[in-house]
Amino acid sequence: MLDPQFLRDHPDAVRKAIRDKKAGESDLVDRALAADENRRASLTELQTIQQQLNEASKQIGPLMKEGKRDEATPLIEQTAELKDQIKTIEETAREHEEAFNSVMLEIPNIPHESVPVGMTPDDNAIVFEWGDKPSFDFEPKPHWDLAAQHNLIDFERGAKVTGAGFPFYVGKGARLQRALIQFFLDLADEAGYTEMQPPLVINEISGIGTGQIPDKEGQMYVANLDDLYLIPTAEVPVTNFHRDEILDAAELPIKYAAYTPCFRREAGSYGKDVRGLNRLHQFDKVELVRFVHPDESYDHLEHLREDAERAVQALGLPYKRLLMCTGDMGFTQTKKYDLEVWSAGQDRWLEVSSISNFEGFQARRANIRFRPEDGGKTQFVHTLNGSGLALPRIVATILENNQRADGSITIPEPLQRYTGFDVIG
RNA sequence: GGAGAGGUGGCUGAGUGGUCGAAAGCGCCGGUUUGCUAAACCGGUGAAGGGGUCAAACCCUUCCGCAGGUUCAAAUCCUGUCCUCUCCGCCA
Incomplete structure (x- = not known):
């Protein structure tokens, strides 16, 4: 939700944001102002x-106390009329309030001035690249072939037991996942994040708090009987940890790291995007969240990004950093980086982290x-979050980029003390 | 799931239907005293919204878990609901 005062003071900036993000009707601002x-x-x-x-x-x-009931009577009659009026005006006031709120919820956040204006993924700026793509004297395999060859991930049985997009990780595959989680959490710990294990289901108010509801409600699994939602990311419970709280300025910045499974319906996804580990309904992620002073949030965005990149670099995975353009950024963000890792077996880049203010x-x-x-007066904090990192595509690229001619896979050195083995196969 | 108790300001905790936005204490801020620190003493200190102002001052409304109701008037009475605690049952 935007600051209503900001809308009143800078309606043109809001109009521009709606245009640049292609988020909402052109008359949104006028409707909001009128509702206000x-x-x-x-x-x-x-x-x-x-x-x-x-x-x-x-x-x-006082009149009642002194027993002057006759003097009070006309006043009481007068209040009866006032109460009638209040009832009807209250009703319209509430309607106006609700109308205003619902329009405000449709207005996207304002992009930062450093964000490129653009509509499509082609307009995202590649601002940094790291590492060399591995070269092979054989045809590198996609991770689903490697996973099958070494019996690391069982997609078919996952589909049988639950459905497509819910794989089993088996043996060294499971072990690799656990190692990555541990590795990422240790990196976060070194970077000063407080580790957290949040609930994996959230109520409706929490969903509204971080913006999944009503904007992206259809992406969440719902536990109908209890009106609860499976989390699509740890961002939701961790950010809502401090909902309705007034923090001490001295406590800021607050930094949390949380490993959780994430559940996403991914309605509308199709094609090669969903092959293998590329897009799952359930996946693991370590999420980094910061609550910071408004004056410092853009510094923190860079620090958060560095925390995520440090993890990718430690694994030796070639990647590029994208500064997302206005149209590809999302409703609630002001500025967002994506990290994409090179997938040698698929010959394409895979998003493994998204870092937002x-x-x-x-x-x-x-x-x-x-x-x-x-x-002074209380102010709203600024919130940021970023994946540090999402596991499946990291697993995919580790398998693909480190494969050898005989099909065996070497484990990145920093990860070996977590996996307990240095090669698969 | 059953029975009982309770939910008040940043925190602890009083509160008889009517000058209660709410005692007191803690914390915090300012001041006095003071080699320094601490203590002591004095004063101040809730939130949201609307209006007002160059900005303040200031004025008003709402808020005692949440939502309704009774009443001229509700933190206080009634109903529902959520949450917490205790006991019982079930159970990883």
Whole structure:
């Protein structure tokens, strides 16, 4: 949710954001401004009458106490009328309030000035590349062939037991997953993050707080009986950890790292994107979340990005860093980097991390504030998060990039003390 | 799942239907005293929203888990709901 004051002061900036992000109708801003007018008008009207009622009650009090009932009676009759009025005005005030809120929820966050304007993935800027693509004197295999060859991942039985996109990891495959989780969490720990194990299901209010609801509701699995949602990312429970709280400025920045499985329905996905580990309904991820002072959030975005890149580099995986353009960025972000790792067996890049600044957008929705050092008015914190990292595509690229002619796979050196083996096959 | 108790400001914790946004304490901020620190003393200190102002001051409304209801008037009474705690049952 945007700051209503910002909308009033800079309607053109909001219009531009909606255009650049292609998020929402062109008349959104005008509808929001009109709704805001309505809302404030009915609020003022309501408050005036409430004041009259309060004053009347204040007069009645003493009269009743002194037993002057006859003097109080006309006043009481007057309040009856006021209460009628209040009831109807309250109703319209609430309608206006709701109308305003629902329009506001449709307005996307404003992109940062450093973000390239563009509509398609082609407009994303490649700002950094690291590592050399591995070269082979044989045809490198895709990870699903390698996984089958070494019996690391069982997609078929996963489909039998649950459905497509829910694989079993078996033997060294399972072990590799566990090693990666441990490795990523240790890196996060070294970078000063507090480790956290959040709930894997969340309620509706939490979904609204981070913006999954109502925007991306269809992407979540729902536990209907209890009105709970399976988390699509640890971002949701971890960010909502501080929902409705006023933090101490001295506590900032707060940094959490959480490993969780993530559940996504991925409605509408198809084609080669869904092959193997490329896109799953359930996958593991270590997520990094920061709550920071508004003045520092863009510094923290870079630090967060470095934390994610450090993990990719440690595994020796060639990658590129993209600065996402306005149209490819998402509704709630102001600035977002994607990290894409080279997949030798598929001859393509795979996204393994997405690092975003939300400024106060989530904080306002989730009501996460802090009290400034000087004791001034409370302000909304800025929230950021990034994957550090998502596992399946990392597993895929480790297998593919490190395969040898005989089909065996070497494990990146830093990971070996976690896996307990240095080669598969 | 059954029975009982309770949910009040950053925290602890009082509160008789009517000057209660709410005592007191802690914490925090400012000041006095003071070699330094601490202590002591004095004063201040909730949130959201609307109006007002160059900015303040200031004015108003709402908020005592949440949602309704009774009443001229609700933190206080009634109903529902959520959560916490204790006991019982079930159980990894």
